[in-house]
Amino acid sequence: MTLLPRGALAALILSACNAGATAGTGPGSEPENTDPAVDALEIAGHPGLEGCAGAVSAAELEASLEIARDFRESCHEMVVCGGLNASFSFALIQILVNIAAGDPTQPSGFTYEGDGYWRANETMVVRLYLPHDTSWGRAGDPIAFDVFDIESYFTGVSVEASASIDLTGDTRTSFAIRFEDSGPGAELLGLGPNPTGTIELDLEQVAAALGQIEMRNDIVVDDEHGDTHVLYTLRGAPTPIGQLADDGAQGMELVDVTAVNAATGQSIVITDWGMEYRAGVARTLDGTIDFRIEGGAMPYEATFVYPHRSSPDVSLRCPSET
Numbered sequence: 001m002t003l004l005p006r007g008a009l010a011a012l013i014l015s016a017c018n019a020g021a022t023a024g025t026g027p028g029s030e031p032e033n034t035d036p037a038v039d040a041l042e043i044a045g046h047p048g049l050e051g052c053a054g055a056v057s058a059a060e061l062e063a064s065l066e067i068a069r070d071f072r073e074s075c076h077e078m079v080v081c082g083g084l085n086a087s088f089s090f091a092l093i094q095i096l097v098n099i100a101a102g103d104p105t106q107p108s109g110f111t112y113e114g115d116g117y118w119r120a121n122e123t124m125v126v127r128l129y130l131p132h133d134t135s136w137g138r139a140g141d142p143i144a145f146d147v148f149d150i151e152s153y154f155t156g157v158s159v160e161a162s163a164s165i166d167l168t169g170d171t172r173t174s175f176a177i178r179f180e181d182s183g184p185g186a187e188l189l190g191l192g193p194n195p196t197g198t199i200e201l202d203l204e205q206v207a208a209a210l211g212q213i214e215m216r217n218d219i220v221v222d223d224e225h226g227d228t229h230v231l232y233t234l235r236g237a238p239t240p241i242g243q244l245a246d247d248g249a250q251g252m253e254l255v256d257v258t259a260v261n262a263a264t265g266q267s268i269v270i271t272d273w274g275m276e277y278r279a280g281v282a283r284t285l286d287g288t289i290d291f292r293i294e295g296g297a298m299p300y301e302a303t304f305v306y307p308h309r310s311s312p313d314v315s316l317r318c319p320s321e322t
Contacts, residue, residue, distance in 0.1 A: 032284050033309040040316040041069050041302075049300060052318035060297040067261040067293060068302050070228035071268055072312065074259075077123065077221045078234070078252065078285055079310045082277035084109055084120050085215065085236075089245035092147060093207045096175045100161035105148045116144040124219045129238065131212035135193040136184050143213070147185060156180030173203040188213065211242020215250075227264070232257035236277070249276040249286065266296040275306070284308045292319065 040047050046065065053061050091098075091107035098105045110118040110126070118126045128143045137143075145152045150159075157179040165171050177199040186195055190209040217236040223229070237251035244250060252275045259268035268291050275287035285306035292301040299319050304312035 030308065033307050035307075035309070037309070037311045037313055039312070039314040041065055041072070041314050046316055048316035049298075049318060052298060052300065056298045063264055064266065064293070064296050064298040064300070066226070067228050067259060067264065067266045067268060068314075068316075070223075070225035070261070071230055071259050071291075072304065072314065073225060074221055074223040074230040074232070075289070075304065075312070076310065077219075077223070078275065078277065079283050081120075081124050081217075081219050081234075082250075082285070083283040084124060085217070085244050085250060085277060086283070088118070088126060088215070089241045092213070092241055093210050093245055095148060095150070095210075096159055096177075096201070096206055097161060097173070097203070099150050099157075099159045100175065105150065107148065112146050112148070116142050116146075123221060124217055126215060126217045128241075129214040129216065131214060131240070134184070134187040136187075143188075145184060147188065147210075147213075152183050153185035153189065154179035154182055175199075175201045175203075175206070177201065207242065207245075211240055211245065213241045214238045215241055215244060218255075219252075228259065228261045230257075230259040232259075251276050261296070264296040266293050268293055271301075284310055285312075 040049075046053065046061070049061075056064065087109060088107040091105065095105050097103075106112065107118070109120050111120075113119055116127055120126070128147060130137050130139050130141045130143060132139050150157055154177065157177065160176045160178075161173060162176070163171060163173045179199075182191075182193075182195050187193055188210060189201065189206060191199060215236070216238050219234040219236070220231075221234075222231050233255040235253045235255050237253065239248070239250040254270060254273040254275075257268070257270055260266065270289065270291045272288065272290035275285060275289065277285065286308050287306055289304040289312075290301070291303075293299055301317050301319060303315045305315075306312050
């Protein structure tokens, strides 16, 4: 194993840390589906509605489709939230790298609100949960301190990073941690309560320990598009940080949704919901949303299918054809 000269150290550490962010080995690491969306909302004649569109004028038809178009745009917020999940996860796993480099440790796009809560704009709230028992909590308990503050782990601390590469090209990033006292976060690193002396850890150990922590989140999307008001609430399933950092999926439970168009008198009713975030670089969605549009000049039904892509394939149908 060969130690690298100081000038190459930072580049190697950065490369090692970004490996998971750019490639990933989990089920979500496949590249984004780049096939163009097949969207009946945008195709001339709006296939699927031939049996009912003839009862309304062309203007009424287009006005009736606007609520589905607006709902499609509001659903794109799920892609943004998936990207925020990835940013949060990478920042936590790389906390010692950032400390050693003198870089900010807080996740980009989030504000810490205290008591273990982080908020992204007015849309998403994140909380973390213990993966195992500690001296200060039981598995499944919320972590009620700032895991991005190094003083939650150690006080009077200095972190020195070093990197090496073996003859096969494999890299290893190590940390020498010197500190005066330890805090509750030390146990999240797998060190046990009250560690003493100089601690030696490598990046894989840190990622494995912090990657077990579970993230849960609540998302509230409140959008207005012209005459349409869309409001929906999602709850992200408990998912390990390491899975999210490796482009893995997080299931989304639909808690509530309302979508109404004041001009047409229409509303949306969800009939089936099966969606997952896919984080990482592609920031894609997988799953299906089935819904019907009630009221207005022309009731109809629609399905959004997200085939590992940020935009859906959209199919339309008359109510009598279900």
